[in-house]
Amino acid sequence: MGVAAVLVLLHLSPETGELAVTLTTRSKKLSSHPGDTALPGGRVDPTDPDVVFAALREANEEIDLPIEDLSQYGYLGTSHPFLSRNLLIVYPVLYIYLNSAETLFEKLKANEDEVSEIFHISLKDILDSLAAQNSPKLTHSSRDLKWIHGTPYRYHSFTNPDLLPTPLTGLTADIMISVVSLAYNMASEGWFSLIEAPDQKDWCTLIQWMVNGEAGSDGDLHSIVYKPTKLSVH
Numbered sequence: 121m122g123v124a125a126v127l128v129l130l131h132l133s134p135e136t137g138e139l140a141v142t143l144t145t146r147s148k149k150l151s152s153h154p155g156d157t158a159l160p161g162g163r164v165d166p167t168d169p170d171v172v173f174a175a176l177r178e179a180n181e182e183i184d185l186p187i188e189d190l191s192q193y194g195y196l197g198t199s200h201p202f203l204s205r206n207l208l209i210v211y212p213v214l215y216i217y218l219n220s221a222e223t224l225f226e227k228l229k230a231n232e233d234e235v236s237e238i239f240h241i242s243l244k245d246i247l248d249s250l251a252a253q254n255s256p257k258l259t260h261s262s263r264d265l266k267w268i269h270g271t272p273y274r275y276h277s278f279t280n281p282d283l284l285p286t287p288l289t290g291l292t293a294d295i296m297i298s299v300v301s302l303a304y305n306m307a308s309e310g311w312f313s314l315i316e317a318p319d320q321k322d323w324c325t326l327i328q329w330m331v332n333g334e335a336g337s338d339g340d341l342h343s344i345v346y347k348p349t350k351l352s353v354h
Contacts, residue, residue, distance in 0.1 A: 121331060122208045125175035126161030126292075128299055129185070130196070131217040131224055131240070138242045139303055140221070141296065144183060144230070145237040145285045157288045159212070159295065160185070160235075171198060175213035183238050184229040194218050199298060203326045204291045206344040207335055212295045237285050246288075246300050249278055250314060257283060264317040268329045270339025272317035 133140040146156050160179035168174040172195070179185040186192075196214035204210055217224045221240075228238050241258075249258035258278045267273040276293040278284065288296065297315050300306065329335060336345035 123164045123171070124162055124204075124208045124210045125164055125171040125178065126159035126210060126212050126295065127175040127179040127185075128159060128199075128212050128214045128295065129179065129193075129217060130214065130243075130299075131221040133240070133242055134221050136242060136244075138244045140240045140242045141299070142183070142224075142228070142238065142240050143284075143288070143292075144235045145239075147232065147234050147236045156290075156292075157284060157286050158292050161210075163208070171211040172213050175211070182231050182234045184227065184231070186227055192217065192219055199295070200323060201327060202291060202294055202298075202323050203330060205342050207330050209327055209330075210291060210295075212299070214299070239283075239285065241283055241288075243296075243300050243303050245283070246278060246296055247304055247306070250297070250300070258288075265342045266339055267342040268321075268326055268335050268340050269337060271321050272319055273342060274315065274317040274320060275342075276315070 127142075129142040130139050131142070132138070142160070144158050144160055146158050160182045161175055162178040162182075164171055164174040165177075168177065176185070176187045176190075180187050193215045196216055199212040199214065202210045202212070225240075230236065230238050245257045249256035249260040252260070258280045260276065260278050262274050262276045264272050265275050275290060276297060278288040278293060301311070301315075330343075335343040
């Protein structure tokens with residue numbers, strides 16, 4: 121069972137004063153999800169004391185985030201875990217940068233082996249595109265897929281080539297929708313009917329099924345399950 125942590129690093133946009141988040145485009149050199157939009161992060165190492173440390177360590181490795189002095193960041197908490205389609209349990213760790221965003225941007229540098237680009241988008245742009253209001257800058261689309269035991273899962277995508285080098289989709293989109301829900305207190309029934317498929321299972325249920333070895337069973341068209349290759353003996 122794999123566990124990963126990602127850093128949701130928030131800051132105030134220099135242009136609008138709105139909350140924004142730092143995202144990356146994964147290097148095409150990577151074997152897993154090359155070229156995808158992602159949050160800084162990766163697998164939790166055995167030597168990591170916790171998921172918070174892992175998220176900060178990975179962000180330091182990927183985008184050169186300074187972590188020697190954590191007083192420049194405010195820790196907001198660690199979210200409930202999510203499940204990736206390749207069956208990693210992923211913990212989002214939320215921080216906010218407390219100083220001017222320009223000083224943050226000056227410090228960040230992409231590790232070209234892992235990241236091809238660093239960029240930032242407004243949480244309100246995600247909210248507006250979901251609610252289709254205020255002439256949204258991002259184009260939102262979704263489709264319902266069959267996940268573990270054939271249960272429905274709504275797969276989200278946000279696009280705008282001027283703001284996003286590659287679309288914001290899948291797990292990263294799910295995490296950002298959750299962050300937007302918290303930031304703007306979006307807890308109405310209408311909101312959840314927009315972001316979740318009818319009868320979609322919660323993340324804890326999906327994770328429990330995965331832990332029980334039930335991912336990849338009949339009807340699961342979303343999980344990427346790596347099965348050992350059987351060697352034939354002649």
